Amino acid sequence: MKQLIGGSTARTLTRRSALTLGGLGLAGVTIGAWPRLTGSDIPGRKAEGLTIAILGNSADAEGRRGLAEEFHREFPEIDVHIQAIQGADWKDFFAKILTMVAAGSPPDIVYVATEGAQLFAEKLAEPLDDYIRRDADELREYFDDVHPSLVEAFMYQGSLFQLPIDWNAADMYLNTSTLHEAGLDRPADDWTQDDFTEMLRAMKKSQGAGFTPFYWTNRLFGGIVPWLYNNDTSFLTERKAPGGDWLWDGFYPDDPARSTRGGGFIWDGSNALDERVFESFDYMRELVDEGLGVRPEGGGGNSLVGLFSSGRVGATPAGGYWAQGLHEAGMGSDDFDVQFFPRNRTQRHQFGTAGYAIMRTAQNKDAAWEWLKFSARRESMEMAMPAPTTTPTRRSMVNASFYAETGPNNWQVFYETLDRFPSSGPIPAPPEQAAVENALIKNVTNAVSGSSRQTRAALQNLDRDLNLVLGSSR
Amino acid sequence: MSDTTTDRIAAGSSGTSPVGVRRKPAPRGRRKKNLFAWVLLAPTIVGMGIFTIVPIIGSLLLAFFRWDIISRPEFVGLANFADIALDPTVRVSFLNTIVFVVVAVTLQLSIALVLASMIQERMPDWLRVFFRSTFFFPLVLSAASVSIFMGYLFNEQFGVVNWLIGLVGMAPVPWLTTPAGAAAVVIIVYVWQNFGFSFLLFVGGLGNIPKDVYEAAELDGASGIKKFMNVTMPLLSPTTLVASVMAVITALQVFDQPYVLTRGGPGDSTRSAVMVVFESAFEQLEFGRASAIGLVLMLLIMAVTYVQFQLSRRFVFYQ
Numbered sequence: 001m002k003q004l005i006g007g008s009t010a011r012t013l014t015r016r017s018a019l020t021l022g023g024l025g026l027a028g029v030t031i032g033a034w035p036r037l038t039g040s041d042i043p044g045r046k047a048e049g050l051t052i053a054i055l056g057n058s059a060d061a062e063g064r065r066g067l068a069e070e071f072h073r074e075f076p077e078i079d080v081h082i083q084a085i086q087g088a089d090w091k092d093f094f095a096k097i098l099t100m101v102a103a104g105s106p107p108d109i110v111y112v113a114t115e116g117a118q119l120f121a122e123k124l125a126e127p128l129d130d131y132i133r134r135d136a137d138e139l140r141e142y143f144d145d146v147h148p149s150l151v152e153a154f155m156y157q158g159s160l161f162q163l164p165i166d167w168n169a170a171d172m173y174l175n176t177s178t179l180h181e182a183g184l185d186r187p188a189d190d191w192t193q194d195d196f197t198e199m200l201r202a203m204k205k206s207q208g209a210g211f212t213p214f215y216w217t218n219r220l221f222g223g224i225v226p227w228l229y230n231n232d233t234s235f236l237t238e239r240k241a242p243g244g245d246w247l248w249d250g251f252y253p254d255d256p257a258r259s260t261r262g263g264g265f266i267w268d269g270s271n272a273l274d275e276r277v278f279e280s281f282d283y284m285r286e287l288v289d290e291g292l293g294v295r296p297e298g299g300g301g302n303s304l305v306g307l308f309s310s311g312r313v314g315a316t317p318a319g320g321y322w323a324q325g326l327h328e329a330g331m332g333s334d335d336f337d338v339q340f341f342p343r344n345r346t347q348r349h350q351f352g353t354a355g356y357a358i359m360r361t362a363q364n365k366d367a368a369w370e371w372l373k374f375s376a377r378r379e380s381m382e383m384a385m386p387a388p389t390t391t392p393t394r395r396s397m398v399n400a401s402f403y404a405e406t407g408p409n410n411w412q413v414f415y416e417t418l419d420r421f422p423s424s425g426p427i428p429a430p431p432e433q434a435a436v437e438n439a440l441i442k443n444v445t446n447a448v449s450g451s452s453r454q455t456r457a458a459l460q461n462l463d464r465d466l467n468l469v470l471g472s473s474r
Numbered sequence: 475m476s477d478t479t480t481d482r483i484a485a486g487s488s489g490t491s492p493v494g495v496r497r498k499p500a501p502r503g504r505r506k507k508n509l510f511a512w513v514l515l516a517p518t519i520v521g522m523g524i525f526t527i528v529p530i531i532g533s534l535l536l537a538f539f540r541w542d543i544i545s546r547p548e549f550v551g552l553a554n555f556a557d558i559a560l561d562p563t564v565r566v567s568f569l570n571t572i573v574f575v576v577v578a579v580t581l582q583l584s585i586a587l588v589l590a591s592m593i594q595e596r597m598p599d600w601l602r603v604f605f606r607s608t609f610f611f612p613l614v615l616s617a618a619s620v621s622i623f624m625g626y627l628f629n630e631q632f633g634v635v636n637w638l639i640g641l642v643g644m645a646p647v648p649w650l651t652t653p654a655g656a657a658a659v660v661i662i663v664y665v666w667q668n669f670g671f672s673f674l675l676f677v678g679g680l681g682n683i684p685k686d687v688y689e690a691a692e693l694d695g696a697s698g699i700k701k702f703m704n705v706t707m708p709l710l711s712p713t714t715l716v717a718s719v720m721a722v723i724t725a726l727q728v729f730d731q732p733y734v735l736t737r738g739g740p741g742d743s744t745r746s747a748v749m750v751v752f753e754s755a756f757e758q759l760e761f762g763r764a765s766a767i768g769l770v771l772m773l774l775i776m777a778v779t780y781v782q783f784q785l786s787r788r789f790v791f792y793q
Contacts, residue, residue, distance in 0.1 A: 297650055438757065468563075
């Protein structure tokens, strides 16, 4: 700026100003041309296409890219975006989905496990009944191949909300070297809880310090619940909702357990003060007290594969998902094996399953249904599950070739769990699952530590917490 | 009413001086400077408004509603506050938090002060830099990652800590599966990760104490502990106040360590107030209740900070 004659001011373009302006202009053009994120890049904001949320990391999303590409080839008008969401467990994953809902960018489809099935059915997911009735002929082959117990786990108040894709039962994994060193063979199919205790004692005797005969984690799947189920009880009251006949009569008319099928499970009250619940907790307390089992910590047992494969753990409950993990940890197919959960009053097993749910907020539900049907095809499931990182819900896929590379030798146990024990039930997960799980896991450790009196006190607390959770929400 | 105001009224205008001369407008350069300052401040003010003030107001309002994200919010008055007053888990979590703050902050400040005093002693500069960096390093790590790692170290069956304890013939300690053990681990991990900040404050504070004060104390016959208690502590008290206020505010909001290490267990023994806020909101879908708990926690933090500043009038010595 320069002072001109007459006292007025005016702007003149100096060389420095010109260079500055030129630089700013260049920067503006560069920024304008740079590919950048916009609002439409936020998953769920795009009007067209399907956003599918799964629990996992970017590698898991990448693993399903082939499936998405195959789908897009068949349905070129439907774009698919797989969005992996990381979480320590399903509860974490569901919390993140809820924040996406709150942010106004919910996915169209979510891969939901049993833990969240009723939460989604109650608040977020679209029932599939009309679609299933419409495409019944196309789906008959799927239902013929999938056990009705798995389907029933996704029934809620008479409607079906998901098609199960993968599942796992809480069977018992055994370290065969440890077993042999204890002078034992693989137990019989109908082994009892007492046999199990004796096996742990023998293992402990034959191993040195730093060895744990039985390792379990404090969570809904594979924690205390299988011990409650095999004692013909649970920490929640359990009954079946009416309805669902349209599905059972239409697809499973010859199911031997047809009379027990209904419109889905209802877990709406505390059963923590049942004497059988105390018995099961007290049994676990005795195992801990005798040094046969660990005092359970929370979490998903991430370090367990390493401990089991290095021979520091003798037995642990897990599902078919463990086969690949143990194989990758260096265990041969003869180094470990699997057996049914031991019998107590019953041999009822616990299982969990997972499948895609269509969100009520999905813009294009018909397209979402096409994805669900596509994912339930055998070739799609083969693409999604090339190795035994989980158990496919299709019986035809659970075969010798699937486990040929990894083991276990008695892989038949996985699917036979449902055939042999048709009363086997899903993870007890009402719509208030997160709060129910919290109430359970926070009292388990106290219940299995110390004296029987402490067990009773912990169960009183569990009962109080469950009543607070279930009472306040109804 | 001040004389100036009376004069202004007499002059008939608050904008004019008593003698009726118009006040000089601010020089053009100053106005431009002010405008420039506002432009520079604008992003911060807008950011704080959107990301701090609005959420605080929203959270205050939400405390009077029942909202599960999915359905429409329903006004429930003070029901959320009544609900949390009756909830034993909320009561225990606040009690845990208070006990945690007392123990963790005491340890954090004590360790930081001792270590800061030690590195003020004569030592090579490179060693001093090494210690400063080492003690500060845990603070830059993710609390979640540290907690996962520490969880492995303190595992009862397979952890390194119990292995070391075993070397001296002691029985394994159930660190994470007993109330006392779990609380101890949460405090150890928290203090280990957070004392570095207080340490740096103390290092700065100690560096500002004039050497001649120590020399005068020495001439008067003071040495060792006496010098520390009668010279260092009083002159360091402003720093101690800042360090303690910040440490208390941070500790009252503890979440990561108990959430990852123990999930609040066994029982509710390590459940913190912020954990209950998180669980109420994202696990039980009770966002109104979560806001109510958050509001109570905010009031607690404000009250504790107020008390700290009130106490500082007695105990803080400004040169």
